[in-house]
Amino acid sequence: MRRDKLKVILLWMVFLFPLLVLVLYSFSGQWTFPSLLPNTMNFRTFIYLKKNIGQIFIHISSSFFYSIVAVILSVVYSLLPAEFLSRRDFAGKKIIESLLLAPAVLPVMTFSVGIHLMFIRLGLADTHLGVALILSVYSYPYMLRALISGYKTIHPDSIVCARNLGAGFWQILWEIEIPMLLPALTAGASIVFLVAFSDYFLVFLIGGGSVPSYSGYLFPFLNSTDWSLASGLTLLFIIVPILLFLFLDLTVIRLYRKWL
Numbered sequence: 001m002r003r004d005k006l007k008v009i010l011l012w013m014v015f016l017f018p019l020l021v022l023v024l025y026s027f028s029g030q031w032t033f034p035s036l037l038p039n040t041m042n043f044r045t046f047i048y049l050k051k052n053i054g055q056i057f058i059h060i061s062s063s064f065f066y067s068i069v070a071v072i073l074s075v076v077y078s079l080l081p082a083e084f085l086s087r088r089d090f091a092g093k094k095i096i097e098s099l100l101l102a103p104a105v106l107p108v109m110t111f112s113v114g115i116h117l118m119f120i121r122l123g124l125a126d127t128h129l130g131v132a133l134i135l136s137v138y139s140y141p142y143m144l145r146a147l148i149s150g151y152k153t154i155h156p157d158s159i160v161c162a163r164n165l166g167a168g169f170w171q172i173l174w175e176i177e178i179p180m181l182l183p184a185l186t187a188g189a190s191i192v193f194l195v196a197f198s199d200y201f202l203v204f205l206i207g208g209g210s211v212p213s214y215s216g217y218l219f220p221f222l223n224s225t226d227w228s229l230a231s232g233l234t235l236l237f238i239i240v241p242i243l244l245f246l247f248l249d250l251t252v253i254r255l256y257r258k259w260l
Contacts, residue, residue: 025231045232073136082147150184
């Protein structure tokens, strides 16, 4: 028990220490080597956040919107392939699965340039929909991998039994598969959201600077020498996924209690 508690404490320290450094930087006016603590403190970061809260909210809202759409699209892309790959064995299965997972391992530049030209011709460049589509195609392998694992936990006999009782495709999907896939969906959605919300290059390329993104808003500060503002904005960047994950956690627990 003591070892387990010690491991938990160490994990929390590893997680919280970088956040503590960001908090100190947010309050710091000057922090020179080799000082362990800032030499001077001020509230310039919070004054900046207060003055620019409207602009920051626009960028966060835009990033949140296209990231959620990317999660929904990734579920649509992944459900049928995940079910097929998890329940059938055939020659070339590994090759097909590798091809479907390829967007996650291809260089971003190689992956995006051809799609960008296609999006320009389709009128999807410089739009929120275009950004959501490119991010969903780039990140759906994480959802696919999670759903393949989730489908393997569903016994085929439960689906056969439902069909014998007269259930159709949609009824089986909504009343049997989705509830049993909820942990896998939550895991896959968390990763896809993080990838989409934190992406800079694809949003900048497909959005063309017309689609606001918080990563694009934050990037110039990260490249500057103003570590105080960069740290404060980074903390704000971290808060959004944490709040979303807490919401997902509470929602999943409530749904399971309702079903059980």
